[in-house]
Amino acid sequence: MSLRDPSVKNVTLLAICQALSMSGMIMNMTVTALAGETLAPDPAYATLPLAFQFTATMLTTMPAALYMRHVGRRLGFVTGVLIGVTGAFVGVSAIFSGNFVLFCLASMMIGSFQGFAVLYRYAAADTASDSFRPRAISLVLAGGVVAALLGPELAKASYDWFAPIMFAGSFVAIAAVQALSLVFLAFVQIPRPSAASRAEKGRPLLEIARQPTFLVAVMGAMVGYGSMTFVMTATPLAMEDCGFAFHDSAFVIQWHAVGMFAPSFFTGSLINRFGVIRIMLTGVLAYLLCIAINFSGIELLQFFSALVLLGIGWNFLFIGGTTLLTESYRPAERAKVQGFGDFLVFSASTVAAFSSGYINHNFGWQAVNLGILPLAVAVGVALIWYGSRRRAAAA
Template sequence: MSKTLPALPDAAALGALQRRTIWVLALGQVLGGLAFGATVSVGAILAARVSGDEAFSGWATASVTLGTAATAVPLAALARRHGRRPALAVGMLVALVGVGLVVTAVAVWAFPLLVVGFLLIGAGQAANLQSRFAAADLATDTSRARDLSIVVWATTLGAVLGPNLVGPGEAIGGVLGMPQLTGAYVFTVLTQGAGIVLYLVFLRPDPLTVAQRVTAHHAASGARLAHPDRPAAARYAMLAIAGAHAVMVSVMAMTPVHLEHAGATIEIIGLTISLHIAGMYALSPVFGILADKLGRLPVIILGQIVLVAAMLTAALGQYSTAAVTVALILLGLGWSATTVAGATLLTEASAEDRRTRRQGHNDLIMSFVGGVGAILAGLVLAWIGYGGLALTALAVIAVVVVCAPLGRTHRRAPIDAGPNTPAA
């Protein structure tokens, strides 16, 4: 006796669900961005102080990114089995535990415990990264990059405000008796907690679960796959995203230390990181629209051009706070263009049954190379300085550009193809 396929929502209902999902994910990214911005702005300084050696200053960002890498695949597997909602909530919950360990480590002057805390905080970043793919679960080909970019853009508000909460956080931390420079983590706890409640309560029905039902329904009815598998293009998308992330993390992680050496105040450092993070997220919808209109690969190449401009500006203007700030803004813009277009290319180049697994592997790879890059960046900074670090990063960009032909897709799926296309 054959099973009757469960009824699916029609295209209008799926479209409404997609719009609601985007709003929930966008608000979650605002909350996650607040937490991430506060972490990045003081992490390198805390690592240098607790370790007693500036060569270890990159370990804060490195630990966060390595923690992101370690949790990316497990969270993707959890999403594949149970949906995006529990995966996002679990990632943010693990990050809360990490925040507690960081504050404790600074209080007792324990560098290994500090590293473990930052590793666990990386799970929150893994959840933030997974949100952009959640935005694509129910999207169509004509709007996939735009929908993904809207969720990326939503990080802007939280990420820009986050580093500027260091001052108010210090005041609150002083009242609470917290160690110096850890007061901003009060905001991290509040925003991460709110994000967990948001996902558990409002991300219903789960977008990935619904998308999996639609795919299974189409497969059972004999419908053609909307996106045949293109492994070469998927691998190139991973390469482009990982390369841009390695460049961004390496240079960004060393900027607070470089500016502190140059005599910049903590407020100036916070402002510079805020503007950098604004560059990462504020124009992402523009890059999403461009990727939908011009194609994914041209926007990836545009991102590499902007990254080259950022590295040259950083190298030539390393002794100018204004020039370093401009370089950090360009660095964020190049990262944004590459990440939005690359994530869209990865999604479309992966058949439905391989998509979530590859998305997890992508986040693992990009976070791993970012973590390694941050560790090496501290050594490079001590060896040849900030300008030398920027010029060294050009080699990574060159690899992404040379391999660009691999990102070409040989056949474009129909423009209305996507999970929210009703079954025939």
């Protein structure tokens, strides 16, 4: 494959944009709960801005997908970036003014941007051949490796730029990183859908959603993303409760993000070789090991190793679920199915973000970990059932 191949070129550019998007998201994840704690009227509300962020992402995914169906991918992504940059500057204003409500609004705007950015992987899938599609999806998400290294470092470097007003600098850095992606989006070449394809409706969404392929794909991605959000959102607060410094929690989140995105360099190839069901089951196993390690102690090593496994589990379940979902729809149905699938995934993340800080504050870190155990087991059972069904159909 050559960079002269339009699909490879687009995947490369989208991977860069994804890296910039995720760098901002990881910075946001690293500092938002801590900034929220300084602004909130009650520490139990510290993760409320993140919860509003995931709510906005959830509510934006479907409209963003349909908007792109009409205006094209590039203009859609540019629109999202402009919303995100504006939201970051609103966050700066909220921190300087000590306004918690305004900070929640800023988080919602950043979340709306993420509702557009999560579609980078589908933009890559839409232009790739069937054999290249799993690799295209995973390679776009591989851009997150850069984010894993860059995001926490930028958060640590910028959180005290305006000391004694803490964390405002991080949101200035988020705005700058997101704005940079506009340069690369200018070179993305994905044809705007034709009038005929926009007019074609396809099957009703409910009919598509009743397919076992759709159900298992979305269930795996929902639990993968929701469980990751649930544990990751509470981690900086739990580490602060255990006496760790901000730099320690930033270090753990950084390596968690490496665990999320580094496998993307080979996840697509693993799916092609071993099958999507086996890879998703490996993700479930990583979650179970994460829970076991978090129950074993509260030293830095436990936080570090458990969060790396949490990231790997997310990667296998999210990329696997995305790949499996592409088998459930026809070309004319892709916008509504992609948007609806992500709506469900980020519904789970929203519930996780709303409840994580409250459960950690009132019931403790171990309750957070115990909360994802039955979900991981349920996904494992569903995947085993679906895998046996596929084998029987192929026999």
